Amino acid sequence: MSDAPGRNDSRAGLSRRQFLKGSGVTAATAALAGTAEAVVQAATADKTKEKTESMGPGPVALTLDVNGAKMETKVEPRVTLLDTLRNHLDVTGCKRVCDRGTCGACTVLLDGKPVYACTTLALEAQGKKVRTAESLVDGDKLDKVPAAFVKADAQQCGFCTPGFVVSMYAAFQANPSAGPGEIEDALSGNICRCGTYEQMRDAIAALCKVKRKEA
Amino acid sequence: MKNFQYFRPSSPEAAVALLDKTWGTAELLGGGTDLLDLQKEYVAQPSKVISVAAIKGFDGISVLEKEPPVVVIGAGTKIATVASDSGIKEHFPALASAAGGLGTPQIRNMATLGGNLCQRNRCWYFRDEHVRCLLKGGDKCYALDGENRYHAIFTKEHTCVIVSPSTIAPALIAYGASAEVLGPKGKRTVKLAEFYRAPRKEGEREHVLEANELVLSVSIPAEKGLRSANYEVAQKRSYDWPMAQAVVAFHLDGKKAKEVRIILGHVAPTPLIADAAMKEVEGKEITEETAAKAGEAATEGAKPLKQNEYKLRLLAVAVKRALLTAAGAKKYWVT
Numbered sequence: 001m002s003d004a005p006g007r008n009d010s011r012a013g014l015s016r017r018q019f020l021k022g023s024g025v026t027a028a029t030a031a032l033a034g035t036a037e038a039v040v041q042a043a044t045a046d047k048t049k050e051k052t053e054s055m056g057p058g059p060v061a062l063t064l065d066v067n068g069a070k071m072e073t074k075v076e077p078r079v080t081l082l083d084t085l086r087n088h089l090d091v092t093g094c095k096r097v098c099d100r101g102t103c104g105a106c107t108v109l110l111d112g113k114p115v116y117a118c119t120t121l122a123l124e125a126q127g128k129k130v131r132t133a134e135s136l137v138d139g140d141k142l143d144k145v146p147a148a149f150v151k152a153d154a155q156q157c158g159f160c161t162p163g164f165v166v167s168m169y170a171a172f173q174a175n176p177s178a179g180p181g182e183i184e185d186a187l188s189g190n191i192c193r194c195g196t197y198e199q200m201r202d203a204i205a206a207l208c209k210v211k212r213k214e215a
Numbered sequence: 216m217k218n219f220q221y222f223r224p225s226s227p228e229a230a231v232a233l234l235d236k237t238w239g240t241a242e243l244l245g246g247g248t249d250l251l252d253l254q255k256e257y258v259a260q261p262s263k264v265i266s267v268a269a270i271k272g273f274d275g276i277s278v279l280e281k282e283p284p285v286v287v288i289g290a291g292t293k294i295a296t297v298a299s300d301s302g303i304k305e306h307f308p309a310l311a312s313a314a315g316g317l318g319t320p321q322i323r324n325m326a327t328l329g330g331n332l333c334q335r336n337r338c339w340y341f342r343d344e345h346v347r348c349l350l351k352g353g354d355k356c357y358a359l360d361g362e363n364r365y366h367a368i369f370t371k372e373h374t375c376v377i378v379s380p381s382t383i384a385p386a387l388i389a390y391g392a393s394a395e396v397l398g399p400k401g402k403r404t405v406k407l408a409e410f411y412r413a414p415r416k417e418g419e420r421e422h423v424l425e426a427n428e429l430v431l432s433v434s435i436p437a438e439k440g441l442r443s444a445n446y447e448v449a450q451k452r453s454y455d456w457p458m459a460q461a462v463v464a465f466h467l468d469g470k471k472a473k474e475v476r477i478i479l480g481h482v483a484p485t486p487l488i489a490d491a492a493m494k495e496v497e498g499k500e501i502t503e504e505t506a507a508k509a510g511e512a513a514t515e516g517a518k519p520l521k522q523n524e525y526k527l528r529l530l531a532v533a534v535k536r537a538l539l540t541a542a543g544a545k546k547y548w549v550t
Contacts, residue, residue: 052222052223052224052225052229052232052233053222053223054220054221054222055220055221055222055223056218056219056220056221057218057219057220060221076218077218077219077220077221077264078216078217078218078219078254080251099255100252100255101248101251101252101321101322102454104319104321107321110324113295113324114320114321114324115321115324115325116248116321116322116325119247119248119251119252119325120247120251120325121221121244121247121251121266123221123223123266124244124247124266124268167320167321185320186320188319188320188452188453188454189318189319189320189321189322189453189454190319
C-alpha cells in the first residue's frame with residue numbers, strides 16, 4: 001500500500017485490478033472520451049438571465065481530489081462516486097455491497113464527513129476532498145484506527161472493514177477524546193455481515209483507553 | 216438507472232426555470248439519499264436532474280429578530296447540521312431529536328431538510344419497479360389487501376395507504392413552522408400543517424407543491440417557554456423509519472398544559488393533528504394517567520389493515536411518552 005494515494009496515475013506496470021480487467025476496458029474508455037461535451041444552455045424564463053451549465057447525458061470530464069491526488073476521468077452524470085472511484089480511478093478501498101445506502105461498505109470522507117459513495121453522484125463530489133481507507137496509512141505505518149482493527153482481529157471476511165475504519169477515523173477526528181458510546185453511535189451507519197462487532201468493541205476500547213465491561 | 220442531463224444552477228430562480236410543469240421529467244437533487252435509490256429502481260426516471268448544491272445561500276440556519284424570534288433553516292441545510300445546532304437543541308428539542316435519530320450518520324451528512332420534507336413514501340409496492348400501483352398509473356393499491364404491516368392505520372377515505380415518511384415534518388407542524396416556496400410566478404408561504412396531502416393517483420405527490428416549485432427555507436417561531444418532545448417507536452436504533460411517532464408541544468400554566476399540540480407520524484398518508492388527544496390533556500396536568508388517556512384518544516378513528524393493528528398500541532405509547540418527556544417527568548422506560 002506504499003503507493004497510496006493516487007494509485008492509478010503514477011504507477012509503473014499493472015496493478016492487480018488493471019490486470020484483472022484486461023485490455024477491453026482500456027478500449028472502451030478511449031471510445032467514451034471522444035463523445036464528452038459540456039453544453040451551456042440558457043435557462044429559459046430565468047429572471048437573473050444567468051446561464052445554467054448542463055452536463056451529459058454523455059460522459060463528462062471530471063476532476064476529483066482523492067486522497068490528496070488530483071484524478072481525472074470521464075463519466076456519465078448517472079455514475080456514482082463509488083463506481084467512479086472503483087471502476088475509473090482504481091481506488092478500490094471503498095466497497096460496493098448494497099449500492100443503496102444501507103450497509104456502509106462504501107463509506108468515504110467528503111470534506112471530512114463520512115458519506116455513502118454509492119448514493120453520491122461523482123459530479124457532486126467535484127471541488128470536495130475525497131478520502132478513502134487507502135489514506136489511513138503513512139508509508140508502511142497504519143493509522144491508529146486500522147492498526148487497532150488488526151490488533152483486535154476485528155474482521156472476518158474484511159469486506160466491511162474499509163467502511164468501518166473510515167467511519168471510526170472520522171469520529172476520532174471530530175472528537176479525539178470520544179468515549180466508546182460516541183464511537184459506537186458513529187458506526188451506526190455500517191453493518192458487518194460476519195458479526196465481528198465484539199472484536200470491534202475491543203478495538204474501540206483500546207483506542208479509547210478504557211477497559212471493556214464484561215458482557 | 217436511466218441516464219440524464221445534470222444541471223448545477225447557482226440561484227433558486229435558475230433552478231425553478233429548469234423544472235417542468237408536470238412531475239417525472241425533472242427532479243431536484245439534494246443529498247440524493249432518496250432520489251438515487253428511486254432512480255436505481257427505475258421508479259424515478261427523470262431526463263433532467265437539477266442539483267441544488269451550488270445554489271448560493273441555500274443552506275444554513277439564521278435567526279430573525281422578531282417577537283417571537285423566527286429561526287430560518289435553508290432547505291439545503293444538512294440534517295446533521297440541524298441535529299447538532301445548539302440553538303435548535305435548546306429551543307426545538309423535538310426537531311433536534313427527529314433529525315438526530317434519522318437514518319444513519321452518513322445519511323444525516325448527505326440528506327437535506329428540503330429533501331427530507333419532499334421525500335417519496337416507503338411503500339414497497341410503490342418502490343418496486345414491476346408493480347403498477349395507484350401512484351404509478353395502476354388501478355389498485357396492492358398494500359390494501361397485501362403486505363401492509365408498515366402501512367397506515369388511519370385509512371378511512373384513503374385509496375392509497377402509504378404513511379408519510381418524514382420524521383421532521385411532525386416536529387415542524389407542532390412548532391407552527393411554515394415553508395417558503397419559489398415557483399415561476401414568485402414566492403409563496405405554505406404552513407407545514409398544510410404542506411402534505413394524501414396522493415391518490417399518478418402525477419400526485421405526498422405534498423401540495425407544484426412540479427415546478429422549490430422549497431427555499433423553513434421558518435419556525437421560537438415561542439418562549441414552549442415545551443416539546445419527540446418519541447419514535449422503531450425496530451432498530453439506526454437505519455430505519457419508525458413504525459409510529461408522536462411529537463408534542465405545549466405551554467405550562469402552573470402545572471396545567473396549555474395550547475397543546477400533538478402530531479402523529481407514520482400512521483397515515485400525511486402527518487396527523489390528533490385533535491381528540493389534544494383535547495384530552497388541554498388545561499390538565501400531565502401525569503402518567505392523563506398522558507395515557509391522551510395516547511388512547513390518539514388512536515380514535517383508526518381503521519388498521521390486516522397486518523398492522525399492533526400500531527395502535529405503539530401510537531398510544533408514543534403519545535404518552537412524548538407528553539411525559541415534554542413535561543419533564545421521570546422516564547420509566549428504557550431509552
